[in-house]
Amino acid sequence: MGEAGRHDRELRERAERVLPGGVGGHLSTRLLPEGYPQFYVRGKGARLWDADGRAYVDFLCGYGPNLLGYGHPAVDAAFAEQLARGDTLSGPSPLLVELAETLVAQVSHAAWAIFCKNGTDATTLALMVARAHTGRRKVVLAKGSYHGSAPWCTPVPAGTLPEDRAHQIHHRYGDAEDLERAVRAAGADLAAVVASPFRHDAFVDQSLPSAEYAARARALCDETGALLVVDEVRAGFRLARDASWRQLGVDPDLTSWGKALANGHALSALLGAETARAAASRLYVTGSFWGQAAPMAAALATLREIRGGDYLERLVHAGERLREGLHAQAAAHGYVLRQSGPPQMPQILFDGDPDFRRGFAFCEEAQRRGVLLHPWHNMFLCAAHGDAEIDEALAATDEAFAALRRREATLSAPAALAGLLPRH
Numbered sequence: 001m002g003e004a005g006r007h008d009r010e011l012r013e014r015a016e017r018v019l020p021g022g023v024g025g026h027l028s029t030r031l032l033p034e035g036y037p038q039f040y041v042r043g044k045g046a047r048l049w050d051a052d053g054r055a056y057v058d059f060l061c062g063y064g065p066n067l068l069g070y071g072h073p074a075v076d077a078a079f080a081e082q083l084a085r086g087d088t089l090s091g092p093s094p095l096l097v098e099l100a101e102t103l104v105a106q107v108s109h110a111a112w113a114i115f116c117k118n119g120t121d122a123t124t125l126a127l128m129v130a131r132a133h134t135g136r137r138k139v140v141l142a143k144g145s146y147h148g149s150a151p152w153c154t155p156v157p158a159g160t161l162p163e164d165r166a167h168q169i170h171h172r173y174g175d176a177e178d179l180e181r182a183v184r185a186a187g188a189d190l191a192a193v194v195a196s197p198f199r200h201d202a203f204v205d206q207s208l209p210s211a212e213y214a215a216r217a218r219a220l221c222d223e224t225g226a227l228l229v230v231d232e233v234r235a236g237f238r239l240a241r242d243a244s245w246r247q248l249g250v251d252p253d254l255t256s257w258g259k260a261l262a263n264g265h266a267l268s269a270l271l272g273a274e275t276a277r278a279a280a281s282r283l284y285v286t287g288s289f290w291g292q293a294a295p296m297a298a299a300l301a302t303l304r305e306i307r308g309g310d311y312l313e314r315l316v317h318a319g320e321r322l323r324e325g326l327h328a329q330a331a332a333h334g335y336v337l338r339q340s341g342p343p344q345m346p347q348i349l350f351d352g353d354p355d356f357r358r359g360f361a362f363c364e365e366a367q368r369r370g371v372l373l374h375p376w377h378n379m380f381l382c383a384a385h386g387d388a389e390i391d392e393a394l395a396a397t398d399e400a401f402a403a404l405r406r407r408e409a410t411l412s413a414p415a416a417l418a419g420l421l422p423r424h
Contacts, residue, residue, distance in 0.1 A: 003034065003035055004034070004035060004036070004037055004038065004052075005037065005050065005051065005052025005053075005054065006052060007039075007051040007052045008037050008038055008039050008050060008051045008052055011038065011039045011051055012038055012039075015038075022038075023038055025149065026063055027063075030416060031376075031416050031417060031420070032363075032374075032375070032416075033360050033361075033363055033364035033367065033375070033414075034364070035364055035367055035368065036364075036367055036372075037050035037051065037052070037054070039051040041053075043058070043062075043066070043070030043071060044069075044070050044071045045069040045070055045071070045382075045384035045389075046058055046061075046069060046070070046381075046382055046384040046385045046386075046389045047070070047389075048070070048372065054370070055370060056367070056370050056371060056372045057370060057371050057372070057385075057389050057392055057393045057396075058372045059322075059346075059371070059372055059373050059374070059379040059380065059381065059385075059393070060372050060373075060374060060379060060380065061379075061380035061381070061382050062259075062264060062380075063259070063377075063380070064233075064234050064238075064259035064260060064380050065259045065260055065263065065264040066260075066263065066264055066380070066382045067237060067238065067259075067260035067263050067264075067302070067311070067382055067383065068263050068302065068305055068311055068382060068383045068384070069263075069382050069383055069384030070264070070382075070384070072263055072301075072302075072305075074301050074304070074305065075262070075263045075265075075298050075301040075302050075305070076298070077301075078297040078298055078300065078301035079262075079265055079294045079295065079297055079298040079301075080294075081297065082095070082293050082294040082296075082297035082298075083294040085293075086293060087292050087293050087294040088288070088289060088291075088292050088293075089291075089293065091291070092291035092293070093291075093293035093296070095293050095296040095297055095300065096115065096291060096293075096296060098296075098300065099113070099115070099296045099299055099300055099303075100112070100113040100115075102300060102303055103269065103271060103303070104271075106241070106242065106303060106306070106307065107242055107243050107255065107271055108242050108243060108246050108251055109243055109246075109251035109252055109253070109255070109271070109273050110243075110255070110271035110272065110273070111272065111273055111274040111277060112271070112272050112274075112277050112280065113269050113270065113271050113272075114269065114270045114272075114280060114285065115267065115268070115269050115290055115291070115296070116267075116268045116269065116270070116285075116287060116290050117266050117267065117268055117287060117289060117290060118148070118258060118266075118268055119148055119231075119233030119234075119256065119257075119258035119259060119268055120147075120148030120149050120150050120153070121258075121268055121287070122233060122256035122257060122258055122268040122269060122270045123147045123148045123150075123153065123194075123229075123231055123233065123256045124148065124150050124152070124153075125256070125270040125283070125285055126192070126194070126229045126231075126254045126255075126256050126270055127139060127152065127191075127192065127194075127229075128283055128285070129227070129254060129270070129272060129276050129279050129280045129283065130191045130192035130226070130227040130229060130253075130254065130276075130279075131191045131192075132279035132280070132282055132283060133191075133227060133275075133276050133278075133279035134190075134191045134192075134225060134226060134227065136188070136189045136190055136191040136226070137167040137189050137191060138167045138168075138169060138186035138187075138189045138190045138191055139167060139168050139169070139190075139191055139192050139193075139194060140168075140169050140170075140171060140179070140182045140183055140186060140190065140192070140193045140194065141168055141169070141170055141171075141194050142170065142171060142172070142173035142194075142195065142196065142199070143170045143171065143172060143173070144173075144201040144202075144204070144422070145173065145194075145195075145196055145199075145201060145231075146196075146200075146201065146202070146234075147194065147196075147231050147233075148233070151164040152164050152165060152168075167189075169182045169185050169186055170182065173195070173196070173199045173201075173207070173209070174199060174207055174209050174210065174213050175213070176210075176212060176213045176216040176217075179193070179213070179216060179217060179220065180216070180220065183220045183224060183226075186224075186226075188224075190224050190225075190226040191226055191227070192221075192226050192227045192228070192229050192254075193217050193220065193221055193226060193227075193228050193229065194229040194230075194231060195209075195214075195217060195228075195229070195230055195231070196230070196231050196234070196235070197209075197230060197231075197232060197235040197236075197239055197244030197245060198235065198239075198244075198341065198342070200234060200235065200341060200345065200347070200378045202376055202377050203356075203376045203420075203421055203422055204347075204422060205338055205340040205347060205349065206340040206341030206342075206345075206347040206378060207340065207341075208341075208342070209245075209248065210248075211248045211249060211250075214245050214248040214249075214250040215248070215249065215250055217250070218250045218251075218252075221253070227253040227254055227275075227276060228250075228252045228253050228254070229252060229253065229254045229255070229256070230243060230244065230245055230252040230254075230255050230256075231255075231256050232244060232255045232256060232257050233256050233257060233258040233259055233268070234259060234345075234378075235342075235345060236255070236257045236258070236259065236260060236261065237260050237261075237306055237312075238260065238312075238315065238342070238344050238345055238380070239342060239344075239345075240312075241306055241307065241312060243255050243271075251273070252273075253272065253273045253275055253276055254270060254271070254272050254273070254276060255270070255271045255272075256268070256269075256270055257269045257270075257271065260302070261299050261302065262295045262296075262298040262299035262302055263298060263299075263301075263302045264298075265294070265295040265298040265299070266289075266292070266295050267292075267295040267296065267298070267299050305383075309383075311383040312344075314383050314385075314386070315344035315381050315382070315383060315385070316342075316343055316344055318344070318381050318385040318386065318387075318389075318390055319342070319343025319344040319345075319346060319381050320343045321387070321390045322343070322346065322381070322385075322390050322393065322394070323339050323343050323346060325390070325394040325397070326339065326348065326394070326397060327339065329394070329397060329398050329401050330401060332401075333401040333402060333404070333405050334405065335350060335351075335358070335401065335404075336350070336351035336352070337349070337350060337351065338350070338351050341378055343381075344380070344381045345378050345379065345380055345381075346378065346379050346381075347377075347378045347379070348373065348379070349376070350362070354421070355413035355414070355417070355421065356375055356376055356413070356414060356417055356421070357411040357412060357413050357414065358404065358408075358411065359375035359376065360375045360414045361404050361407055361411055362375070362397075362400055362401065362404045363375045365399070365400035365403040365404055365407075366393075366396055366397055366400040368400075369396035369397075369399055369400060370392075370396055371392075371393045371396045371397060371400075373397075376417075
């Protein structure tokens, strides 16, 4: 098994003494191979350096915030310049208005914006607006979907109450008939249908929605007076320069954004159609840091790159090269990979690996060779993943497949995942 470096181990020991359970949430390495570093000291482009100075080509990208590359010059310069002028002030800077105007111009369905800090803020605001708009309670969600860590949506229910989810009805993502069943079950009390741009649940193959499914979700909301919410926090601006379902010909009423919105600087947003403006204006939602100016400057710089550059085409190109290379390598070493989802947000699972023993061992071997992959969560590419980075990664993964083949007879199920895997 791999082993974290000395400095990383020391930091973990210190963290255990002062942080409940050590590093928590999705940034924890508790459910990753043992050798994965927990702490990092630097990022540049598509690369990270851990606390022991080891460098990696990174396909986690901060779990999504790194869209253009760590330390993007234009974005970080805009952030630093505004930080020098003022950041958390006794009121917002004019950038609040400029950024809202820019997003409204960028995203087809949007007529207004509310800014916050985390993706969970933005998804929770979407539910509040939908309930304020309709005066109803029920929310239709996809089974297994992730929308944040508030009591209504956290995947780990410790500290929550059954009442927090009392008005949720679930359906199978992508199944229009099952969606209709869930909407009927909500009856006259339906406030919202909440969907991800595509199915990006943990531990399973990803799937893209059909245009028919998206259109049916839109039609059901129109028929019932409910609002259609698309959670763009994870996928926003990685699938399109507009809202993701615009490609399917569907405009939501509300979209939640975060992660890549300011290329890693702390900012999220709820964007809404004119229909929901009055309801949004009645809410009392605020935070001492929601109006920070420096992240808004970073977001404006990020949006300039999104509008004027070829970042998206580079993401797709790099993702396709990685996918094709891994497919050929796996076949050469006697494995079958299930690669699903958009190539710029790939899910990579081994066929015939229900307990993830091969996935864990393969990612461990890649990490030893300087490449960060994930054994059960979708990954992310950024615009700094050029041909050189993909070539370097594929050289390492070829060696990782060979090492996995040598270890095949001794592999065991990762104990960290016991009891967590979905039943098929």
